[in-house]
Structures are given as C-alpha cells and as structure tokens.
Amino acid sequence: MLGLTWLRGLLTRRPGRLVASAAGVAVAVALLASLGVFLAASKSIMTRRSVADVAVDWQVEAQPGADPVNILTGVRGFAGVERALPVGFATIVGLQATVAGSTQTTGPGVVVGLPEGYPQVFSGELRDLVGASSGVLLAQQTAANLHAGPGDTVTVGRAGLPRVSVRVDGVVDLPQADSLFQKVGAPPGSQPQAPPDNVLLVPAGRWHALFDPLARARPDLVRSQVHARLARRLPADPAAAYTSVSAAARNLEARLAGAGLVGDNLGAALAAARSDALYAQVLFVFLGLPGAVLAGLLTAAVAGAGGERRRREQALLRARGLATGRLVRLALAEAALVGVLGAAAGLAAALAIGYLAFGTASFGATRLAAAGWAGAAALAGLVIAGATVALPARRDARTATVHAARQPVGRPGRPGWTRLGVDLWLLAAAGVVFWLTSRGGYQLVLAPEGVPTISVNYWAFAGPALLWTGAGLLAWRLADAALTRGRGPLRWAARPLAGGLAGTVAATLSRQRRLLTRSLVLVALTLAFAISTAVFNSTYRQQAEVDARLTSGADVTVTEPPGAAVGPQAAAQLAGIPGVRAVEPLQHRFAYVGSDLQDLYGVRPATVVDATSLQDAYFAGGTARALIGRLASQPDGVLVSAETVHDFQLQPGDPLTLRLQDGRTKAYRPVRFRYLGVAKEFPTAPRDSFLVANAGYVATATGSDAVGALLVDTTAPPQTVADQIRARLGLQAQVSDITTTRQVVGSSLTAVDLAGLTRLELAFALLLAAAATGLVLALGLAERRRTLAIAGALGARPRQLAAFVWAEAAVVTAGGLAAGVVGGWLLSAMLVKVLTGVFDPPPAALSVPWAYLVLTAGVALAAVAVAAGGAVRASQRAVVRSLRELT
C-alpha cells in the first residue's frame, strides 16, 4: 500500500524525474532492440542474396558403377526438389579449329552435355554472348583460344577414339564455372584451382552419341551428374538455412546409398552467408553495445541528478520511523516503474525504427530469436533502472545521516583506481590484446577448414572495449589533475568570461571537479563512440564502393565481345557523350605463365591511375601511382600476382616470358617481360592471378591493339550515361554501370545493407551526444541553482552569473571534445584494424565523414548553449524563488 502511495506521489509530484530516467532506459532498450531488428533484417537479406546467384542448387554426381537413371529418379523423387536434369561431362584430349587459314589447337578440355531446357531451368549457368543460345556452344575463353565463333567448325579429340567435328552455334560465358566443374565429394582444399580452360557444350543427344563409346572404353573420362533446383523454402537465418540445406543433401546421399554424391552449391553459398551473419553480429557487439552502455551511463547521470532530493526524502522517512528495508523496497518499486516504462517505450520505439529503417518490425529472424532479442533488451533496461535508481537509493539508505550522504563538493579524494593505475593497465591490456589479435590475422570469424561449425573470436572485442574504458578513465585522471592543480591556468582561461571573478570561478570549478569530471568523461566517451562509429561506417562504405569499382571497373564499363577488334580509338566515340568525363581503354588478353593461363590487362600508365581511381590497396610494395609509374618507365614491365611471384621465385627486375596470342596468326608465342611488382586487385580482374602490362608494348608484341573494355568516368549519374552509351552502341557491347553493380555485389559482407544500421547508429550517436553534453550539463547546473541564486542575492549581475555557468560549460565541452576526438581517432583506427575481415578489400586509409562529425560537434555545442543559456536565465529568475528554499 505504501509502495503504491509512494509511486502515485512520484508520478504526480516528480514526473520529470521519472520520465527522464525512463527516457534514458528507453534509449538503451531501443538501441539494443533496434540492432536486433537490424540483425533480423540483414540476416534475411544475406540469405536471400547469397542464394540468388546460385544457378544449380545441387550437383549430384553418379559414382563409378552407379546407374545415372536411378540417380535421376532418386533426385526427382526427393522431397524439396523442384526440377532435376541430367548433365554429362566428358574429358577430351583437346580442341582444334581452323579459321581464316590458321589452325589453333588447345590442350585438354571438357565437353558438357546439356539436356533441352537446361538454360531455362538453370538460367544463371550460361550467359549468351554471340550467336545462338542453344546447340553447340563454345565457352568464351575457349572461343578466344580457338579464335572461333558461330559457324566455325571445331574438332574434338577423344582419347582412343577418332576425332569428331562439330559446328559452333554460339559462344557463351559460364559465370559459375567454378561450381559447374567442381570435383564433387572432394575434401576441402583439394578442389581444382581453376575451371578447365577449354569447354564445349553440346546438346545431350549429341553428347551421348559422341561420348557413350568413350564411357565404355574409358569410364574414368566420363561423368554423369544430376543438376537439381530446390523449392528453397529456407529459414531467414543463414545458419538455419545452411543447416537445413546441408541436412537435406546428406539425407539424399543416404537415400542414394552411396550411388551419388551431392555437390551442395546452395549450402556453400549459405555457408558464406553464415559467416557474414556472424560478422553482422560482430558489428552489433562492436558498434551497438557501447551505445547501450552509454545510454546506461546517461541514465545514471539523470537519475543521480535527483540524488540530493531523494536523500532528503529518505532522511525524512527514516526520521519518521520507516525501516531501511522498506525504504529499499520503495526504491525498488521506483526502479521497477522506471524500468518497465522505459523498456516498453524502448521496444515500441525499436519496432517503429525497425519498420522505418529496415522495412521490418521483428526483433529477430525467427520467433525464438525475436523473443530472445526483445527479452534481452528489456532485461538490459531493467538492469539499468535497477543500477541507476535502486542501487544508489539502497546505498544512501544505509548511510547514517543526510550530512554523511551529501554529495561531496569541495575536497574529494583521489579515486582508488587512480592510485592503482587502472586506466594505464587497461590501455596496456588493450595494446596487448590488439597485438595478439593482429598475430592471428584479425580473423574474427573462425571457420577452420573441414570443420562444419564456425564461431566468433569474441576475445578480439576486448581490445576496443579496453581502449574505450581505459581512455575514459585516463580522461578522468587528466581532467581531475587539471582541475586540482591547474588553478592558475583555469584562472587565466576564465578571465575573458569572468574578468575580476576569474579566481572565484576557477576555485568553483576546482572544487566541483568530481561533478565536472564525470560530465566531461561522459561527453568524451559519447564523442569517441560517435566518431568511431561514423568513421567505421564511412570506411565501410568507402570499401564497398571500392569493391563495386573493382567488379565494375569504372562508373560505366563497356565490355567488348570476345574476338572484337575494337581499338583504343573507340574511346573517342564515347568521350563526346554528355556526362562522360574520361574514357580509358583497357586491353584484356590471356597469357600463359608457364602452363597457367592468366588474364592480362594492358593499360596506359599515363592515364589509367586517374581515370579509374586505382587504390593503393590494389598493389603491394608501393602506391598505385608508384607501381604504375614503374610500368611507365619500363615498357616491358609487368605486374603480377603474389602467387606468381612465389611460384616463379621472382625478384624485381627478373625477366619473365609469357606466351601471348598473336593478333594475326592467333598462335601463342613467347613475349619477354620484366617483373616490376605485385598487383593484388585490378578493376574487372578476377580473383585468380592476373597480369598488368603496358598496352603499347602488348600491342606491339602481338600486332593487335584491340581493347577488351572501355572504362568510363562520369560526371552524371552512371545509370543515365550507361543508357546513353547503350543507345549509341546497340547490342554490340555489354554496358554495365557501378550503381547496378553495387546492388548485385554479393560476394562478401558488402552484400549486407548497412545503410539502415548506419542511419540507426549515427542517429543514436547524435542523440547521445546531445544528451551527454546538454542534458548532463543542464542537470548539473540545476543542482547548482541554489549557489547561483545566493550569488545573485549577494549582488551578482547577470553577466557575472553567466560567467559561472559558461565557465563550467566550457570546461566540460572543451575537455570532453578534446578527449573524445583523441579517443575516437584511436578507437577508429583499432576498430578498422580488428574488423579487417569485414572489408573487401581492406582499406588503405580511414574515411573520415567530416560532415557528420561537424554535425555532431554542432549538435553538442548547440545542446551546451541551450543548457547553459537556460541555466543563466533560470539563475536570474530563481533568486526570489530559491530564497524560499534558503529560508
């Protein structure tokens, strides 16, 4: 009964205190729950995107001696399989074609037999380039090797059997060649390094006619598979989806009783998404948890602002005989009320934020996850309420007198942790953890090869957490020392504001140092959080852009069809299109490095760096400009991959002989190059090894200056320019733009749409910055209203009262800003390093979002100005009102 009366009294007489505390709890709960919504949304996005590009879900390979027909029946009858088609693979001795009097012969290859309707069922497996889309099809690279196209005749060499000739109907690209030609059932790590260089696709009937005899004579050279497409009713969570698909694949194998092995392409894609989902959880811990901690600290500051009044109320109740135990229960009731109100408001806000930011109003990818997230967020809110309302009240209730419980103003001793050097120990520990993490290659998501489970290396989180905490405590130590021993500099700094009162103002600041230091550290921690979050997000977006650029090549990329003889002068044709700033031709050839066929890119060193925004991270051992500059000064120079350097034990300047295809004879002949350096990435280049050389030297050596692509830098929206280029060129070339590429890049965490998370966290950071500065300052000044009223009663002019207020605001703001900027910069650098695995490719430098940081500083300063201005006005109004409290 007393509890209800007490709560009713609080609601009617102290609504501000309750609402403010509940608001702090609500912010913490909303942030945690919103991140749960983000995880739910991003996980389902990851699952959706990761499987979108999987053309063939399962490739079930018949084992030696198994009947392919039975396997096809078994697969078609398996629950969840929507469509299943038989596919044959035959290993051949080679291909040969005579075109324009020149005969080209390839090495071993593969002929694939596709049934009718295959391209329609598995639409992502083949991409038409030239000619018909069915019949006898040459893979793009094979067509380039043979210099053959539609209408040409290709001779197929079969081991132990006569050669056969086929007429080419079309040329196709095989975007998923790696999975198509996988070694089904091979242990991890023993897959072929690259798909076969020479591939011919023929209709199933023709294939059987050609290779059934080979199957009888040499069964080791012929394989049969069943390609299956599943119904894909997958859970939203990638981990759950992976488990579901993998289990089904194993179940099918069991049902086939060893006759067939499943190449689980869908599972493999989901495995990658599963890692990405864990990274998303990692982002939550790194970026979201500090925000919730800050919200908790702010709630503590808000709740603490009413501490004096609460202690007086408690003292009155004790004087009237209320036992300590009942006092504590009253405090618990207040904490419960604040916690419940705050948690409810926070969850509601999170649902609204989730709907607006992510288009979904669910706390988790599954019902269980949703309940878990909501429950955990609400529990965190209740814990914060308990820690900030009930615990201080319990501590004060056990204090003997009101006097003893009074907040010390004048002579606070040094906190014990400063004598122990806790801040320095934490910073040292942060350095050690960071160093240990770096030795592990910053691997946060651990997926040991051959081990089905993956886990997160949560130990790596300790580094940034220790740095943040240690930096906050160090800021406390430095601020306390400055306010204790720096009376002279304080007086000097206060003189412009306070004039002759500078000494008094300095004395006031020094004796209130515990309160000021607490506020200053809160501001510093909040700004460090805001800065590190913003810099991380900005760097992430920068790298996502780099990733898209690497894939796309430029704002707009015009890719010439294979065999096209388009020279660099084609660039001029596009340069005049409105919105085009520059056009850079890029040669794309193939070159043999030993027996390994690699992509070769011929560039113009004088212009390529600026035209394509080459990043320093693309190269090793120097900047982009430096490495390309070496090419400019060494015409026969070549940049190679690290793997090539290792395989051939190359030293800078070593000669390297490559075999390039002659433009006239189409034969491969040796061309001498000189190794200059390592290229790790290059626009449009594959993830495999590749080469970068001088376009002029390649043109001279091969007798052909044909380009493979035109990289277009635009001043107008890329999609608009791309449309204009398509209209001018027609269907002769493939035109892609970076905007579209950005949306379809799905190979890594860049597939995760972090825009919503970014908006969420940056908005919370702004809110927390305003609260940490303005709100905490306002509450602190409210506690000193009496001091200001007395000063006013003693004759202080408004300007003099304002000096006290503005001096305090200046100390908290300037100190908090300085410590926050330094801490934020250090935290940003560490976060980006520790979260290296999130980026693809890793950043060469941090991206600083100056606009947002200026906005944050502006919001903080504005909040301070509002709080201080309000306190100044209140101090003048309060003279008479406060006198009633004085008397």
Add this chain to the structure above:
Amino acid sequence: MTAGREVLVRCDGVARTFGEGERAIVAVHGVDCAVLAGERIAVTGTSGSGKSTLVHLLAGLDVPTHGTVSWPALGPRKGLRPGPVAVVFQGPSLLAPLDAVENVALPQLLAGAEEADALAGARRVLDHLGLAELATRLPEELSGGQQQRVAVARVLAGQPRLILADEPTGQLDHTTGTAVVQALLEAAGLLGAALVLTTHDPAVAGLLPVRWTMADGRLRQGRAVSSCSA
C-alpha cells in the same frame, strides 16, 4: 522621524501578492515605512506574517506588486539594490564551492574589487571576528553557527550602510543565535550601519531597541521610534 538622519530605504504603499485570482495570497498589505541611518530594528511576527517578504522587498530581492521601494541615501541601484546594502539569510547562504575567505570576499569581487584586495580584506575581517582559523574551510566543514558568523563577516567586509538580516538565528540554538546577533550588532556598530533583523524569537528581538510587528501582512508599530505604518 528624527530630523537630520538620512533615510536609507523607504517603502511607499508597498504591497506584495503571490498567485492570481482565488489563489492569490497577499503577503504584504500596503506598507509605508522608512529606515533611518544607524537604526536597529527588529521585525517580529508569527510565521507567515509577511516579515520575510518585507525584508526581501527592502533588500531588492523581490519586486512589490504595488508601491515602490527606494534607497534615497544609498546611491543608484547596482543590480537588485544599491551597493552599500548587505543581506544575511536564515539558512546556510555560503557558496558551497568556496572556502570561508572566498565567501567573505565574494561581494567585493562582485562589486568589482581587485581579487588580492578583496581577499586581504576578507582575511582581516575574519581575523577581527576571531574566525581566522576557519579561513580555508569549506561551508560543509563548518557548523551552522560558524557558517552564520562567516556570513556576518561577509557583511562586515562589504562595509554596508544598511544590513538586512532575515531570521539569521532561525536554524540555530539560543546560545549560538544570540552570539550571531551580537556579532551583527557589533558589525553594525563598527560600520555605523542600520540593521533590520526579522525574528520570531522575543529574546532576540529584545536585543534591538526598535520593534516593528507584522501581522497578517500588515505592519503595526510596536516600540518603534521610526515612523512606519500600514
């Protein structure tokens, strides 16, 4: 009125009402009074009689709803009131973050004095009142009586011509309260200042020669030698 003595503060038809409409409370009904130089006046009355409100109006800490308060002989206003007016409050009125000597020096600093001079003057006053050992102590390290005596030192340091004390002994025991009033009287005597002191304690009121009585917001003459009426 005694001829030849300056009028330090005058109330002409002063009234103060708090609130509006049906909830309005008239704390002071139209009061005409004046305090002359050197007077020692005790304003007595029960709780809620309006004596504190009257003193607040005399000190410029409050603004009358009707009438005017003026300080003819004390020069122009500097903020709330003219410079040579000092106020002593009932409750602890020292600024918590400042030690005793800084508190005593504060009014001078607010008036524009040099810091070194103001602090030196404050130390002299504390020494004169026998409070030198309290100079570096913070208010929370002083007893109630010590705080009030430091407040008296603060008054003395400003060398006012008019001292207004609102229940300065209200939170003190009799002995300590009497000592504080004696200190105030001594300070007023040293400075030749007028002293107006509100109290509900007849023993304290008996220490001052002139008595004004407030009842229900009206000022009635008691043993008054000055002219004051409501």
